[in-house]
Amino acid sequence: MLLIQDIHAETDGKKILKGVNLEIKAGEVHAIMGPNGSGKSTLALVLAGREEYEVTQGRITFFGKNLLELSPEDRAHEGMFLAFQYPVEIPGVSTTQFIKTAVNENRKYHGEAPLDAVAFLKLMKEKMRLVDMDQSLLTRSMNEGFSGGEKKRNEIFQMAMLEPSLAILDETDSGLDIDALRIVAKGVNTLRNENRAILLITHYQRLLEYIVPDFVHVLYNGQIVRSGTKDLALELEEKGYDFIREESESSVSATQPENISKT
Amino acid sequence: MKDELSTLQQTVLKDYKYGFVTDIETDTVPKGLNEDVIRLISAKKKEPDWMLEWRLKAYAGWLKMEEPKWPNVAYPPIDYQDIIYYAAPQQKPSLNSIDDLDPELKRTFDKLGISLEEQKRLSGVAVDVVMDSVSVATSFKKQLEEIGIIFCSMGEAIQNHPELVKKYLGSVVPMTDNYFAALNSAVFTDGSFCYIPKGVRCPMELSTYFRINAENTGQFERTLIIAEDESYVSYLEGCTAPMRDENQLHAAVVELVALEKAEIKYSTVQNWYPGDKEGHGGIYNFVTKRGICQGYRSKISWTQVETGSAITWKYPSVILKGDSSIGEFYSIALTNNYQQADTGTKMIHLGKNTKSRIVSKGISAGFSNNSYRGLVRASKWATNARNYSQCDSLLLGDRCGAHTFPYIEVKNNSSVVEHEATTSKIGEDQLFYCKQRGIDSETAVALIVNGFAREVMNQLPMEFAVEAQKLLAINLEGSVG
Numbered sequence: 001m002l003l004i005q006d007i008h009a010e011t012d013g014k015k016i017l018k019g020v021n022l023e024i025k026a027g028e029v030h031a032i033m034g035p036n037g038s039g040k041s042t043l044a045l046v047l048a049g050r051e052e053y054e055v056t057q058g059r060i061t062f063f064g065k066n067l068l069e070l071s072p073e074d075r076a077h078e079g080m081f082l083a084f085q086y087p088v089e090i091p092g093v094s095t096t097q098f099i100k101t102a103v104n105e106n107r108k109y110h111g112e113a114p115l116d117a118v119a120f121l122k123l124m125k126e127k128m129r130l131v132d133m134d135q136s137l138l139t140r141s142m143n144e145g146f147s148g149g150e151k152k153r154n155e156i157f158q159m160a161m162l163e164p165s166l167a168i169l170d171e172t173d174s175g176l177d178i179d180a181l182r183i184v185a186k187g188v189n190t191l192r193n194e195n196r197a198i199l200l201i202t203h204y205q206r207l208l209e210y211i212v213p214d215f216v217h218v219l220y221n222g223q224i225v226r227s228g229t230k231d232l233a234l235e236l237e238e239k240g241y242d243f244i245r246e247e248s249e250s251s252v253s254a255t256q257p258e259n260i261s262k263t
Numbered sequence: 264m265k266d267e268l269s270t271l272q273q274t275v276l277k278d279y280k281y282g283f284v285t286d287i288e289t290d291t292v293p294k295g296l297n298e299d300v301i302r303l304i305s306a307k308k309k310e311p312d313w314m315l316e317w318r319l320k321a322y323a324g325w326l327k328m329e330e331p332k333w334p335n336v337a338y339p340p341i342d343y344q345d346i347i348y349y350a351a352p353q354q355k356p357s358l359n360s361i362d363d364l365d366p367e368l369k370r371t372f373d374k375l376g377i378s379l380e381e382q383k384r385l386s387g388v389a390v391d392v393v394m395d396s397v398s399v400a401t402s403f404k405k406q407l408e409e410i411g412i413i414f415c416s417m418g419e420a421i422q423n424h425p426e427l428v429k430k431y432l433g434s435v436v437p438m439t440d441n442y443f444a445a446l447n448s449a450v451f452t453d454g455s456f457c458y459i460p461k462g463v464r465c466p467m468e469l470s471t472y473f474r475i476n477a478e479n480t481g482q483f484e485r486t487l488i489i490a491e492d493e494s495y496v497s498y499l500e501g502c503t504a505p506m507r508d509e510n511q512l513h514a515a516v517v518e519l520v521a522l523e524k525a526e527i528k529y530s531t532v533q534n535w536y537p538g539d540k541e542g543h544g545g546i547y548n549f550v551t552k553r554g555i556c557q558g559y560r561s562k563i564s565w566t567q568v569e570t571g572s573a574i575t576w577k578y579p580s581v582i583l584k585g586d587s588s589i590g591e592f593y594s595i596a597l598t599n600n601y602q603q604a605d606t607g608t609k610m611i612h613l614g615k616n617t618k619s620r621i622v623s624k625g626i627s628a629g630f631s632n633n634s635y636r637g638l639v640r641a642s643k644w645a646t647n648a649r650n651y652s653q654c655d656s657l658l659l660g661d662r663c664g665a666h667t668f669p670y671i672e673v674k675n676n677s678s679v680v681e682h683e684a685t686t687s688k689i690g691e692d693q694l695f696y697c698k699q700r701g702i703d704s705e706t707a708v709a710l711i712v713n714g715f716a717r718e719v720m721n722q723l724p725m726e727f728a729v730e731a732q733k734l735l736a737i738n739l740e741g742s743v744g
Contacts, residue, residue: 048699052691076701088696091687092714101710102700109701141714158700 001026001197002047002067002166007058009046016042018222019058024166027194031208032201033233034219035241040201041085043219044170047199048082049075062166077109079165083155083172090142095154096124098142099161106162127160131187149180156187167191168199173207185210205237220244281503281534290351291480295344298322301449304349308418308452311425317438321448324439331442334605335634335666336574338510338547346512347480348450391416391455391471393484403467413458414469417485420456427458431489435518435555435582443514443549443576447483451516454484459494459525468724473502481512488518490525492558497528499727502535502571508544510573515550523558523585528566530723531579532731535571537738542601542630545573552579553609556588556617564591565608566722568731570738573602578636580609583617583645590619593719595731597712597738598631598663607637607668612645612678621652624716627663628739634666641678648678656686657715659708659739687715709736 002024009017016039024030034040046053047060049072060067062078070078090098103123104114115123128135131153143151152172159167169188173181188211192198200211208216208230216233218226220241225248226232236244292303301322305315330341391414407414413424420428438448455471473484490496502513513535519527529552538545548571554563565579581590592608610619619639627633633656641648656665667684689711697707712735713720720728 048695050695071703072695072698073701073703076699082699084696084699088690088692090693090696090711090714092717093710094714097714098700098710101706102697102702105703105706106701162700 001063003059003061004047005059007043007046007060008056009042009053010056011042011053015056016053016222017046020219020222020224022217022224024197024199026165026197028215029192029198029200029211029213031213031216031230031233032199032219032224033203033205033216033236035245036203038219039222040203040219041170044082044085044168044199044201047075047168048072048080073105074109076162076164077106081159081162081164081167083152083159083167083169085171085174087143087151087155089144089146091144093142094139095142096138099124099158102158103161123161127157130160130190131156132183133157148175149177149183152176152180152184153187156184156191160187160191163191163196165195166197166199168201170201171203172200173202173204181207181210205233208233218244220248281536285352291347292349294347296322296346296348296450300348304450304452307349307351308421310421313425313429314421317432318449321438321445322450325442325445325449328439328442328445331576334576334636335632335668336576336603336605338574338603341510341512341547343446348483349452350480351452391469393453393455393471393473407465407467410463410466411460412463412465413456415456417451417454417456417487420487424456424458427489428456428487431487431518431520432485433518435520435553436516436551441551444516444551447485447514447516447551450481451483451485454486454515455488456486457488457496457498459488459490459496461491462493463491464494465496468497468499470499470501473500481514483513484515486515486517487520488527488529489520490522490527490561492523492525494522495526495528497724498530499724500529500531500533502533508539510538510545510547512547513549513572515552517550517552517579519552519554519563521554521556521558521561521563521588524560525558526562526564527554528564529554529579530727531565531567531569532723532727532734533567533569533571533575534734537571537600537602538573540600542573545602546571548572548575548577550575550577552577553582554580554590555582556585556590556614558585558588559614560587560589561585562589562591564589564593564722566593566719567595567606568719568723568734569594569596569604569606570734572604575602575604575606577606578608580611581619582611582613583619583648584613585617586614587616587618588614589617591722592619592621592623592637593722594623594635595626595716595719595735596623596633596635597626597735598628598633599738600629600631602629602631604632605634605636607635609638610640610650612639612641612648612650614645616647617645618649619651621650621654622718623652623654624719625654625656625665626659626712626715626735626739627656627665628659630662632664632666634668636668636670638670638672639680639682640672641675641680643674646675646677648675650678650680652680652682654682654684655715656684657712658686658688705736705739708739712736712739 004022007017007020032040100120213230216228217224301318436444439445459465521527535546556563563581569575583590590610596604596606598604623635625633635654639650654667669682671680694707713732
């Protein structure tokens with residue numbers, strides 16, 4: 001579904017991703033972990049098409065299409081969804097109105113007629129249950145005055161409404177208490193199926209107890225330095241990120257004398 | 264940056280759908296302004312002597328006045344001798360019904376989406392259509408007459424209801440109130456006249472559609488609405504003009520009189536030609552609108568959606584004379600490209616327990632300048648007067664301006680005046696969030712702008728609100744690069 005090959009990306013002249021490779025197939029759940037500043041969120045934003053990040057090298061294909069040539073909205077129409085780390089507030093636009101616009105813009109792209117009010121309401125009621133979304137939030141302005149947990153639930157609610165093929169969850173667990181985390185995880189797990197892939201970006205192992213990944217990758221200094229199964233997450237939890245740091249630095253220092261002697 | 268400019272350039276020219284000219288023979292007077300021209304206009308309209316004298320008096324006043332320089336707008340000097348003050352589409356002298364209307368005119372208004380065929384108007388809106396200087400058609404006249412409502416052109420009112428016109432014309436906006444009002448008083452040609460008798464609730468929306476067609480002309484219409492005790496009327500006003508390189512002057516005066524427990528709701532969707540993307544052409548819209556809440560518990564509510572004109576200078580106001588009367592002003596002013604707007608309101612509290620509410624939403628894009636200017640005055644007799652003002656500005660891009668000039672004068676110590684103001688910008692984060700959900704920039708901007716303006720939109724009559732919403736979206740197309 002998604003193939004990332006040797007992606008380099010920078011913003012404001014600062015190199016952040018330095019050759020990321022990753023393949024995600026339908027039905028898989030991948031987790032990307034790593035210390036702060038390792039480039040996790042940058043990877044999510046590069047995938048979603050945020051203009052501030054310039055891809056200087058590499059290729060990404062999404063369902064065989066060159067992802068980097070697609071506009072952010074077309075990436076969404078093609079089935080990519082990003083649950084934001086910091087969902088924005090849109091004053092004056094009700095949550096219902098926002099989601100209805102999003103759903104119908106996607107339908108338009110696929111040549112489908114817009115959902116009428118009744119069908120939309122029915123769909124919305126059904127999906128709201130997934131994340132225990134309070135009905136009163138729907139008439140309020142998008143994310144305005146929502147608590148941290150409500151904002152994150154709203155992200156998963158939108159995911160449920162838009163039914164993406166690939167959902168990227170950028171630190172969805174950050175700022176959530178344990179109850180909110182459980183609700184969000186339940187929602188995500190319900191949406192898990194053989195046609196849909198999920199990319200979890202997280203700092204902590206905690207989320208992975210609730211959403212169990214098939215693969216875990218460690219991003220460090222703009223590169224994936226380790227990949228494994230969920231056991232890798234437990235290992236990280238136990239040893240902390242320091243051992244990755246030591247490992248990757250020692251491998252760098254180990255190769256350096258060799259390089260020097262060769263030159 | 265270059266891309267942004269080129270998208271900007273596509274905006275208004277592409278989208279101003281009303282920029283066509285109707286090919287119809289026009290009866291005009293020579294260019295320029297002097298007493299003879301005023302006499303000629305008055306003669307063409309077969310006016311009684313008192314009307315001509317009124318005009319000449321206003322003209323004499325105007326000659327002594329100076330164009331106001333205080334608005335936050337800039338434009339080259341206007342040559343008042345280079346304007347044609349009267350232009351009328353030639354047609355049969357008097358119309359008994361809309362079926363007698365020149366088919367070319369009918370087609371024009373069909374093209375503008377104003378259907379004049381009464382039986383086809385399911386929405387139940389009575390329309391008075393003013394083309395250039397004269398009213399060309401008024402619908403539903405007979406039905407309204409049956410319940411005592413007079414809805415006709417100002418010209419007809421001068422002929423048929425002189426006692427009402429004499430009593431109220433200039434009673435709210437005195438003939439020499441300001442420079443443009445004085446000019447209008449001297450040369451006004453047509454407009455709408457409404458009279459709602461005591462206790463009558465007007466069963467349909469009354470509406471006037473103004474269209475400038477002829478070249479080099481100014482449009483100076485005059486509207487007068489009188490609501491007798493315990494009556495109600497909702498009135499709508501729309502306007503468009505062809506695209507021309509030169510600027511055309513529009514200086515209207517609207518007067519509203521609400522007597523005891525009467526209510527007048529006046530809504531405007533102003534879409535005069537705004538000029539091209541470089542700021543050439545467009546209408547100078549210098550308008551004086553004022554209502555008086557004359558009676559106890561009367562109410563006047565202004566709602567305006569201002570999207571057109573190169574320059575808008577307009578302050579629909581309410582004089583709250585009757586005790587416990589209510590004045591409201593709801594405004595959306597949108598400027599794009601090089602448009603300039605200096606608009607707001609005046610709420611003059613004279614009576615006890617009077618209340619006013621001001622909600623102003625300014626949206627600026629491109630290189631435009633958008634100012635809110637408002638006065639709230641509570642006289643020493645206006646005990647317990649209340650005002651609430653809210654002025655919000657939304658900026659699109661970083662080359663436009665938003666300004667707020669609130670003036671507050673309170674001369675008693677029991678009045679409460681509240682003022683809130685905010686300025687926000689459509690941020691990249693908001694746009695990206697929308698795009699990630701599959702909503703493109705233009706749809707996202709329309710969504711956010713309509714959300715921003717919703718409070719005011721809700722005040723518009725249903726059929727107008729839909730139009731106004733589309734208008735906002737159209738006028739902003741391409742404003743985000």
